[in-house]
Amino acid sequence: MDDIRKIVDSYRDDIIQQTVELIKCESVEAEAKPGMPFGEGINHALTYTLDLAESLGFTTCNDDGYAGHADLGDSDDMVGVLVHVDVVPEGSGWEFPAFGGVIQEGRIYGRGSTDMKGPAIASIYAMKALKELGAPLKKKIRLIVGTHEESTSGWVDLKHYFSNFPKPDIGFSPDADFPVIYGEKGLLNYSFHYTLEADSAPVQFTALRGGNAPNMVPDLCEAELTVQDGYGEELERHVAKYQKETGYPVSMERVDSARVIIRGEGVSVHASIPETGKNAISFVFDYLSQCPGLNVSAAELARHYCDKIGFEVNGESVGCALEDDISGKLTFNVGVAAGDHENVKLTVNLRYPIKSEGGAVIESIKKAFAGTGIEFRLIDDSPPLFVPKEDELVQKLMRAYRTETGDTASPPITVGGGTYARALPKGVAFGAKFPGKEYMAHQKNEYIEIEELMCAARIYALALYELACC
Numbered sequence: 001m002d003d004i005r006k007i008v009d010s011y012r013d014d015i016i017q018q019t020v021e022l023i024k025c026e027s028v029e030a031e032a033k034p035g036m037p038f039g040e041g042i043n044h045a046l047t048y049t050l051d052l053a054e055s056l057g058f059t060t061c062n063d064d065g066y067a068g069h070a071d072l073g074d075s076d077d078m079v080g081v082l083v084h085v086d087v088v089p090e091g092s093g094w095e096f097p098a099f100g101g102v103i104q105e106g107r108i109y110g111r112g113s114t115d116m117k118g119p120a121i122a123s124i125y126a127m128k129a130l131k132e133l134g135a136p137l138k139k140k141i142r143l144i145v146g147t148h149e150e151s152t153s154g155w156v157d158l159k160h161y162f163s164n165f166p167k168p169d170i171g172f173s174p175d176a177d178f179p180v181i182y183g184e185k186g187l188l189n190y191s192f193h194y195t196l197e198a199d200s201a202p203v204q205f206t207a208l209r210g211g212n213a214p215n216m217v218p219d220l221c222e223a224e225l226t227v228q229d230g231y232g233e234e235l236e237r238h239v240a241k242y243q244k245e246t247g248y249p250v251s252m253e254r255v256d257s258a259r260v261i262i263r264g265e266g267v268s269v270h271a272s273i274p275e276t277g278k279n280a281i282s283f284v285f286d287y288l289s290q291c292p293g294l295n296v297s298a299a300e301l302a303r304h305y306c307d308k309i310g311f312e313v314n315g316e317s318v319g320c321a322l323e324d325d326i327s328g329k330l331t332f333n334v335g336v337a338a339g340d341h342e343n344v345k346l347t348v349n350l351r352y353p354i355k356s357e358g359g360a361v362i363e364s365i366k367k368a369f370a371g372t373g374i375e376f377r378l379i380d381d382s383p384p385l386f387v388p389k390e391d392e393l394v395q396k397l398m399r400a401y402r403t404e405t406g407d408t409a410s411p412p413i414t415v416g417g418g419t420y421a422r423a424l425p426k427g428v429a430f431g432a433k434f435p436g437k438e439y440m441a442h443q444k445n446e447y448i449e450i451e452e453l454m455c456a457a458r459i460y461a462l463a464l465y466e467l468a469c470c
Contacts, residue, residue, distance in 0.1 A: 004461045007133060022085065049120065061165075068145045079468045082427070084147065085146070114446060137468050139467070144158075171427050178410070179413075185354060186353075190362075191377045192376060196342055207341070209338055210281045223261070225260050313332055322352055327354040
């Protein structure tokens with residue numbers, strides 16, 4: 001095993017540089033183009049990754065721009081390593097360029113550095129170490145590179161890929177936490193739709209924009225209002241009073257004599273841990289529910305939002321305050337808000353406990369909003385993942401983690417995040433965040449520690465040896 005570690009460490013400069021270069025690919029979903037189903041940036045990241053794998057001696061395949069793979073070995077039995085190269089939008093407030101791959105004080109900064117371009121590169125070089133070692137593979141190792149993991153439309157990339165290629169029997173996705181994630185909550189994405197009506201009120205709702213992705217707590221939301229003569233000054237006074245009384249980060253901007261913007265500023269975090277962030281959309285709706293002179297239908301929508309959602313993150317007011325002893329509480333995040341003077345759409349990312357069922361959650365939500373005029377539309381429901389802690393897959397990965405780190409105290413855990421591991425017959429998430437370390441996925445100034453990236457690469461090499469050779 002010492003030989004594997006030495007080989008991985010010899011790739012240190014390459015691992016750092018390739019992580020930087022992959023971060024520079026602005027792989028946020030964009031308009032589809034021929035052969036590029038999710039846009040040029042994501043296609044660039046996919047081809048870059050596959051070209052790198054091929055240059056290291058692996059057999060590669062590009063599945064029409066949806067996904068691809070890199071193989072080590074030729075057995076029909078496979079161990080899968082599932083990574084993704086798409087990222088959530090950068091958001092705002094970065095100290096460093098989000099797609100710059102800046103190295104500073106032992107860290108690589110950039111969107112996707114930890115989620116999950118750094119871990120993807122670490123996995124490739126872990127495979128390279130086994131190749132250089134001449135490891136006696138009993139199973140093929142297949143790195144599957146996805147491109148649509150951060151979307152809420154049901155992992156179109158993997159659906160396309162697995163319609164053309166077989167699924168590995170077992171595997172892992174380096175897209176969460178160490179030591180091993182043996183359970184993931186169910187993922188439910190849906191949207192609320194509401195029709196607005198204009199009236200003679202002095203303040204009319206005209207536009208709404210907030211959030212970057214459903215699986216991010218939004219850090220900015222803006223509602224545009226048109227006002228009759230003299231009402232701009234009235235709103236300025238009211239917003240100032242509201243700020244003083246609540247302490248909430250809500251402000252008003254005068255666009256011109258007839259238009260104002262109500263702005264809420266929050267703190268963005270991953271939607272699996274919404275209690276650690278601050279939802280800017282909720283701030284804006286809280287103000288709108290009290291806004292003087294607002295047209296009736298917009299005011300009603302705001303009141304319904306506050307009554308049923310508000311600042312809650314566990315679904316209490318929609319009958320979904322579910323919890324179990326394996327995975328904890330249900331989490332609820334309104335991640336994106338969009339609208340004009342006629343229609344408003346709110347996109348929600350909800351994560352329900354492992355012992356719960358998505359269908360029951362959906363019925364509770366529909367019941368809670370019955371009679372409000374707010375329409376529920378399902379986007380997708382991905383059931384929970386669960387592999388018993390005693391399973392051989394979990395045990396082998398735990399052994400690799402403990403061998404490298406010496407950490408025998410940290411147990412396998414469950415999380416609210418959802419990873420590609422649930423696409424396999426038997427899969428778990430495996431790193432790359434270490435216990436007790438700051439969670440940076442989907443946050444501004446996302447980074448990965450270089451020493452932790454190298455440690456993860458060594459762990460992955462040991463783990464793949466365990467899974468494919470033993």
